[in-house]
Amino acid sequence: MADPIARLTVLLAKLPGVGEKTAQRLAFHILKSPSDYARELAEALLALQKEVRLCSICCNLTAQDPCGLCSDAQRDERLICVVESVPDLLALERTREFRGRYHVLHGALSPLDGVGPDQLKIKELLPRLRGLNELIIATDPTVEGEATALYISRLVKPLGVRVTRIAQGVPTGSDLEYADQVTLARALQGRREL
Amino acid sequence: MDLRAHRVEALVLRAIPYGESDAVVHLLVLGHGRIPAFARGARTSRKRFGGALEVFTRIEALLKEGPELWALREATVLEAHARLRDDLHRIAHAGYATELVHELTRAGEPADALFVLLEEFLARLERGPATSARLRALELLALAASGLAPELGACARCGGEVAPGRAAFDPDAGGTVCAKCVVDGALLLTVGSRAALRQLRQLGLAAADAPLSADGSGRPADARAFEAAAAQAAAPLAAFLRHHLGRALGSAGFLDQVGAPQ
Numbered sequence: 001m002a003d004p005i006a007r008l009t010v011l012l013a014k015l016p017g018v019g020e021k022t023a024q025r026l027a028f029h030i031l032k033s034p035s036d037y038a039r040e041l042a043e044a045l046l047a048l049q050k051e052v053r054l055c056s057i058c059c060n061l062t063a064q065d066p067c068g069l070c071s072d073a074q075r076d077e078r079l080i081c082v083v084e085s086v087p088d089l090l091a092l093e094r095t096r097e098f099r100g101r102y103h104v105l106h107g108a109l110s111p112l113d114g115v116g117p118d119q120l121k122i123k124e125l126l127p128r129l130r131g132l133n134e135l136i137i138a139t140d141p142t143v144e145g146e147a148t149a150l151y152i153s154r155l156v157k158p159l160g161v162r163v164t165r166i167a168q169g170v171p172t173g174s175d176l177e178y179a180d181q182v183t184l185a186r187a188l189q190g191r192r193e194l
Numbered sequence: 195m196d197l198r199a200h201r202v203e204a205l206v207l208r209a210i211p212y213g214e215s216d217a218v219v220h221l222l223v224l225g226h227g228r229i230p231a232f233a234r235g236a237r238t239s240r241k242r243f244g245g246a247l248e249v250f251t252r253i254e255a256l257l258k259e260g261p262e263l264w265a266l267r268e269a270t271v272l273e274a275h276a277r278l279r280d281d282l283h284r285i286a287h288a289g290y291a292t293e294l295v296h297e298l299t300r301a302g303e304p305a306d307a308l309f310v311l312l313e314e315f316l317a318r319l320e321r322g323p324a325t326s327a328r329l330r331a332l333e334l335l336a337l338a339a340s341g342l343a344p345e346l347g348a349c350a351r352c353g354g355e356v357a358p359g360r361a362a363f364d365p366d367a368g369g370t371v372c373a374k375c376v377v378d379g380a381l382l383l384t385v386g387s388r389a390a391l392r393q394l395r396q397l398g399l400a401a402a403d404a405p406l407s408a409d410g411s412g413r414p415a416d417a418r419a420f421e422a423a424a425a426q427a428a429a430p431l432a433a434f435l436r437h438h439l440g441r442a443l444g445s446a447g448f449l450d451q452v453g454a455p456q
Contacts, residue, residue, distance in 0.1 A: 017214045111289025112208055112249065114444030116451035143249050143278075143285060150282040151452070180244030182251075182274040 005031065057128070059104040059121040061086050069102060076100045078133040082125065082152060084108050084140060092138060100136070103128065108144040109151055115144075117151060125152070134162045141168045141186075199258045202226065203272065205312055206251045207296045211237060219247050219266055220296060221255065224309050228299040231257055231266040243269050250275045250288050250316055275316045283324035286452045290445040291315050291332050297439050298340045307339040311399075318399055327402035327424035331394040333431050337438075338395065344434050345369030346383075346392050359385045363430040365437040381430040386423030391431075394424070 002010075005027050012023035030038055047063075054060070055067035062068070069075065079100030083089050089102050105120045129135070135156055139145035153163045169187030170179050179187070204221040207228065212218050217236035223229050236243050246253050246269035256268040278284045295312045299305045315332050337343050349356050350368035352375050361370040362380040370388070371380060383391070389408045393401050402424075405415040436442050 109448070111286050111445050111448045112293050114447040116448055118451070143289075146279040147282055147285045150280075150285070154282065178244070180246055180274075181271050182245040182248070182276050185274075185276060 054121075058102050059106060059124055060089060060102060061104075074099070076133075078131060079136070080125075080128060080132060080134075081136040081138050083138050084145065084148070088138065088140075100134075105139070105148065108139055108142075109147040110144050111147060120148070122152065122155070126155075129156060129159055129161050132161050134164060136164050136166065138166045199256060199267070200226070201254065201256050204229075204253055204255045204257075205292075205309060206247055206249050206253060207292050208249055209233070209236065209247045214238075217247065218263065221253075221257075221266075222295060222299065222305065222309050222312065223255070223257070224306055225304060227303040227305045228296065228301050229257065229264050230301060231255075231264040232260075233266040233269075236266075244271070245274065246271045248274070249292060250278055252313060273313075273317075275320050277320045278316065281324065282452055284319055286445070286449050287319055287324040287329060288316055290329065290443065290449055291319075293443050293445040294333065294336055294435070297443065298336055298342075305339070308336060311335050311339060314399055318403060322403060325402060325421055325424070326428060327390065327394065327405065327421050328399060330391060330424045330427055330431060331399050331402040333435065334391060334395040335398060337434075342438050343395070344431070346388060346395065349375050351375035359388070361388055363434075365430070365434040369434075381433060383430055384423065384426055386419065387427040387430075390420055390423040391427050 005024075008027040008030070009020065009023045012018055012026050013020050015023075018026070030041065051063040052061050053063075053065065055062045055065055055070055057066045057070040060067045060069060076099055080103050081092060081098060081100055082103045082105060083092065084105050084107060086104055089104055092098055092102075103121070103125050105122065107115060107120050109115055109117065109120070135152075137149040137152055139148045149165055153165075156163050167190050168183070169190055170176060170183060176184070202223045202225065204223040207220040207222055209217045209219045212232070215235055215238040217233045219231050219233050219236070221229050221231055233243060233247060236247055245251070251271055252273040252275070253269045254272055255266055258265040258267055275288070278288050291312060295308050299308060311332065315328065318328060334343070344350075344363075345368050347356065347370070348354065349370065349372035350364065351371050354372050354374070356370045356372050361383050362373075362376040363369060363383045364371045364377065364380040367375065370383065371377075390405070393405060393408070397406075405417060405420040407413045407415045432442070432446060
């Protein structure tokens with residue numbers, strides 16, 4: 001059996017953004033902390049693997065099915081926002097602007113990598129379209145995100161559902177002079193009346 | 195260690211995320227060929243690269259040679275080909291073209307003919323619908339630029355004559371084969387497909403957008419029939435590419451899933 005400190009250091013160093021030195025510092029921090037903390041951390045990690053699964057409705061990650069967002073009666077179930085990933089969902093939730101439901105695709109179509117519709121959670125979206133007022137597509141403004149948005153739009157529009165795409169343009173607080181031509185062109189196309 | 199800086203024109207073939215905030219960008223650089231370059235902060239710094247590292251974009255890049263990866267210091271958009279993003283089939287065709295050129299180039303070997311071809315393909319695709327004829331022209335011209343042009347006239351095995359009209363096509367042999375040399379498993383080029391491929395190879399991408407009648411009169415061809423003929427040639431050329439590349443292109447699968455434009 002490897003030295004426990006070295007073992008934990010190696011495991012922590014596999015986390016994104018954590019180098020070997022940081023991992024070692026974290027390992028010593030855990031070692032110095034009260035023993036309850038190490039036990040709780042271990043239990044939390046195990047629970048993560050054991051309990052977290054996909055919501056059977058929106059494909060969000062959740063420990064209870066349906067997830068809290070899908071079972072919240074205050075949210076508008078006739079409004080669905082499609083996102084590529086759970087972090088994207090969390091980013092939208094932080095705005096506190098959206099009170100509808102979500103659908104997580106777990107990826108985006110990728111023409112170059114050959115990632116097609118079958119590899120995303122698109123077919124899980126189709127049963128949710130009945131009675132829907134609007135489907136908002138909030139995929140990334142990349143080629144992959146645009147391809148995904150166009151594909152879903154082509155699939156859903158014939159069913160009579162209103163499909164919208166989130167606006168694209170200049171980020172708040174940024175300098176126009178540093179914006180690239182694609183972003184600026186999109187911002188001009190999407191201008192609004194004042 | 196040579197750490198020279200170059201201000202160059204390049205096409206973005208793909209950008210692969212690296213770590214939390216960086217990317218390795220595969221560029222097709224005029225005068226230098228395909229170069230994988232490390233773009234520090236590409237995913238987090240909007241000011242540094244903006245949308246310049248999106249695939250299909252033609253950029254002016256400041257590259258610095260490194261011992262393994264080159265470093266991408268600056269990138270300015272010269273042509274974003276933004277209208278490609280408005281249509282799913284255009285995205286699929288552009289993705290296929292980009293992957294094909296990526297696969298036909300070797301890192302560090304100049305490939306200016308392929309640079310010019312890909313840029314013209316993307317520009318034409320932006321202006322018109324995604325067509326099978328344009329894809330076939332791209333395949334033929336890219337293969338020719340790489341020294342891998344398929345034989346479409348004589349027999350690729352014995353050099354003898356292959357009668358005009360429909361012909362057997364054998365990727366292992368290198369193209370059309372005569373009746374004596376044909377083996378089991380050879381594919382078929384219809385009369386129209388063979389004529390369309392020969393015209394596309396001779397006249398290039400322009401012929402895909404404005405095909406000429408096969409009777410040699412110089413009159414415009416029936417565009418729909420020409421497109422159908424080009425579509426029929428997709429399978430033989432795909433087999434030919436598989437033979438040379440050793441695998442099917444990932445983007446070809448995406449093209450199949452997206453389907454032909456309506």
